[in-house]
Amino acid sequence: MSKNRPTQKNEISYSEADLEAGRRALIRGWSSGAEPVQMIFTRAKGALVWDSTGKEYIDCTSQAWSNNIGATDDRILAAAWSQMQNLTHLRSNYDSVPLLLLSKELAQSAPGKLKRVGYCLHGSMAVEMAVKIAVKNRPNSGPLITLYDGYHGRSLATMGWSWPHINNDFNSLFPPVVRIPHPYHYRYALPGEKPVQMARRCANILRDTIHYAVNGKPAAFLMEPVQGNGTQLDFPPEYYHYVREICTEENVLLIWDEIQTGMGRCGTMWAAEYYGVEPDIIIFGKGVGGGFPLAGIIAREDLIGFEPGDDALTFGQFPVSLAAGLAALRVLKEDKLLDNCKKMGAYATKLLHEFEKRHPLIGNVRGPGLNIGIELVRDRNTKEPAAHEALQVYSRGLDQGVIFGTTRYGGIGNVVKIKPPLCINQEQMDHVLEVFDQILTEIEEKR
Ligand SMILES: Cc1ncc(COP(=O)(O)O)c(C=O)c1O
Numbered sequence: 023m024s025k026n027r028p029t030q031k032n033e034i035s036y037s038e039a040d041l042e043a044g045r046r047a048l049i050r051g052w053s054s055g056a057e058p059v060q061m062i063f064t065r066a067k068g069a070l071v072w073d074s075t076g077k078e079y080i081d082c083t084s085q086a087w088s089n090n091i092g093a094t095d096d097r098i099l100a101a102a103w104s105q106m107q108n109l110t111h112l113r114s115n116y117d118s119v120p121l122l123l124l125s126k127e128l129a130q131s132a133p134g135k136l137k138r139v140g141y142c143l144h145g146s147m148a149v150e151m152a153v154k155i156a157v158k159n160r161p162n163s164g165p166l167i168t169l170y171d172g173y174h175g176r177s178l179a180t181m182g183w184s185w186p187h188i189n190n191d192f193n194s195l196f197p198p199v200v201r202i203p204h205p206y207h208y209r210y211a212l213p214g215e216k217p218v219q220m221a222r223r224c225a226n227i228l229r230d231t232i233h234y235a236v237n238g239k240p241a242a243f244l245m246e247p248v249q250g251n252g253t254q255l256d257f258p259p260e261y262y263h264y265v266r267e268i269c270t271e272e273n274v275l276l277i278w279d280e281i282q283t284g285m286g287r288c289g290t291m292w293a294a295e296y297y298g299v300e301p302d303i304i305i306f307g308k309g310v311g312g313g314f315p316l317a318g319i320i321a322r323e324d325l326i327g328f329e330p331g332d333d334a335l336t337f338g339q340f341p342v343s344l345a346a347g348l349a350a351l352r353v354l355k356e357d358k359l360l361d362n363c364k365k366m367g368a369y370a371t372k373l374l375h376e377f378e379k380r381h382p383l384i385g386n387v388r389g390p391g392l393n394i395g396i397e398l399v400r401d402r403n404t405k406e407p408a409a410h411e412a413l414q415v416y417s418r419g420l421d422q423g424v425i426f427g428t429t430r431y432g433g434i435g436n437v438v439k440i441k442p443p444l445c446i447n448q449e450q451m452d453h454v455l456e457v458f459d460q461i462l463t464e465i466e467e468k469r
Contacts, residue, residue, distance in 0.1 A: 061420075066093030069446040071425070079420070080450050082440045083427040087250060090285045090309030091353045092445035098312040101349035105342050112341055114334035120344035127351050128310075128320055131291045134300040137323035141316065142338050145281040145307030146175025148317035149183070149244070151333055152303045156242035156275045158332070159325050164238030165198035167231055167274075169245050171252030172201070174279055183244060185252065200236055202227050204249070205257045208386040208397065209405060217258035225264035232272045242275040242303075247293035250282035253429055254395025254437045256388055262297040275302040275325075281317065282393075285309035286354055286444050289364035289391035296390060312350025316343040359444040366451050367391040370440060373455050381462045383408055394440040395429075396458075407436035415461050422457045 041062070062074040069092060071081045084090060091098070105120060112118050125139040140155075142148050157163060166183060174180040182196025190196075203210070205224040207217045215223070232240060243265065249255040269276040278301040283293035285306065290296040292304060302325065307317030321327075328334070354360065371389050374396060378384040385399035385408075398408035398415075412428045415438050419426040427439030440454060 068092040068095075069443045069450050077423065079423050079425045080442065080446070080454055081425050082442045082454060083425050084309070084441055084443050086308065087282050087287070087427075087441050088308040088311075089313055089443045090287060091312055091350050091357070091359060092443040093313060095312065095350075095353055097353055097356075098314075098346050098349045102314060102342050102346045105345035109341050111337070112339060114336065114338045115330070118339065118341045118344065120341050120348055121339050124344045124348045124351075127348065128306075128318075131351070132304060132320045133292065133294050135322045135324065136294075136300065136302075136304055136320045138321045138325070138327060139318060140321070140328070140333065141318040141344070142335055143315040143317060143340060143343065144175070144177075145279075145305070145317045146177040146180040147335065148281070148305045148307055148319055149174045149180045149279060150177060152277050152279075152305045152319045152321070153179070153183075153242065153244065154333060155303060155319065155321055155325060155327070156277060158328070160239070160241035160273075160275065162238065163241035164236040165200050165240060167200050167202060167228065167236075167240050167243045169204040169249070170201055171204060171206070171249055171255070172244070172246055172279075173249065173251035174244065174246075200231055200240070202231050204255070205261050206253070206255055207258060218260050221258040221261035221264055225261060225268055228265055229268045229272065232268075232274055239272070240274055242277045243269055244277045244279060246279045246282065247297060248283050248288070248390075248393050250393075251429065253397065253434065254388060254393070254427075254439050256390060256393070259297060262299045266299045266301070269302075277301060277303045277305065279305045281305055281307035285350070286360050286363055287391055287393050287441070289360055289367060291354075291360070310347050310350065311343045312346045312353070314343040314346040315340070316347050354444075357445060362446075363391050363444040366444075366446055366448075367394065369448075370394055370451055370455060377455075377459055377462070381459075381466065383411060383462050383466055392441055392444060392446070396438045396440070398436045398438060407434040409435035411465050412436045412438050414465055415458065418461045418464070419457060422461075424454050424457045426458070 063071050064074050065072040069080055071079050128139045129137045140151055168183050171185050173184045178195050179197050183199050203224055205220045207220050211220050266276060278294060280292055288296040294301055302322045304320045310316050367389060374387045378387060383398050384396055385402060385405060386397040388395040398412050400406040400408045416426050416428050427441055429435055429437040
């Protein structure tokens with residue numbers, strides 16, 4: 023596996039004492055010490071990453087689901103380097119060439135009337151940008167509606183719109199929000215309730231909430247089409263259409279947070295395309311910058327935009343990220359990564375359903391594309407969450423050179439995620455599944 027390891031170059035020199043001093047200097051909960059195993063990563067290429075000891079891993083997290091086209095692609099680096107030599111920073115009231123070209127491309131990539139693009143560098147800020155646009159278009163509105171287990175970021179506003187942070191230190195600063203139940207069929211269906219029935223029931227709760235539960239009609243309903251940080255959950259397909267219909271009827275804007283689902287992860291450029299639904303605003307982030315920080319929104323062309331002073335941040339239109347983003351869209355097409363995502367996603371999902379037959383730990387396998395979540399349970403009847411076992415998959419996976427994702431930050435912590443870069447090849451995917459199969463066998467044998 024290690025034949026692809028790139029040569030060491032441009033390494034920063036350091037001593038162990040320097041690293042230790044750095045660890046002490048880092049604010050707790052930021053990075054150092056947040057993981058059960060302490061590692062320093064030094065390189066990444068495609069679907070692979072290497073730590074400072076030279077150990078190689080297949081990265082099923084795409085580093086927070088962001089290296090969608092693969093890490094450090096030479097074409098992205100060349101585009102970024104070329105931009106860097108000419109212009110690295112530009113005040114947000116001026117235009118740059120990559121700003122205009124990427125806007126054209128992103129507007130073309132989005133469905134229907136979604137034709138206006140705005141930028142920032144972080145997903146959380148993009149979510150706030152989308153909500154600001156919604157409020158500009160629906161003035162004097164009531165609180166935002168979001169879903170149980172939704173995740174929209176860690177700025178003060180987006181934390182407040184995310185899953186409940188019980189006894190959170192920042193609660194008093196959060197904006198008003200109403201959270202409604204999501205159609206999490208595996209866990210919360212009523213006895214005998216079919217997915218489509220649950221989709222209808224939950225969609226009706228949206229309508230009732232708009233009618234009866236809030237003071238003032240909400241400007242928007244904000245949701246992730248596939249909940250990433252929650253429990254890696256997709257909904258019954260009908261749900262997407264039901265909420266679209268309700269938002270249209272009620273004149274409430276439908277915002278899809280596609281920060282994780284966008285840039286090809288469902289096997290289509292946007293989840294909106296995959297589910298055949300046109301939201302009013304799509305929020306993007308993570309993979310769109312090809313490994314460079316880039317986020318923003320694509321809004322319906324008839325929505326009112328911003329006035330000077332409403333939004334634009336200092337580094338809001340970072341030309342290097344825009345150039346990288348433009349190159350990332352080219353790579354997505356040139357390398358037919360959407361096809362590979364569909365192919366590898368379908369292959370892995372099929373095999374995981376085979377595993378389900380012989381691994382009682384597997385309760386539910388979810389998709390679509392390379393958005394794979396495997397919910398682990400201690401008992402299929404009680405569905406007792408196997409959170410400790412999910413962590414075991416993570417740490418044993420590291421020993422065997424695979425970084426699995428887990429839902430440690432939200433939901434109930436018992437979902438293993440396989441969301442590698444879309445360029446993952448057959449050999450790498452086979453290795454990931456083999457390691458997963460073997461770890462589950464080991465855990466089950468010891469029970
Ligand atoms: C769906 C979703 N929305 C928003 C965010 C926040 O993005 P960022 O961390 O870039 O601010 C994330 C990040 O994990 C996310 O997954």
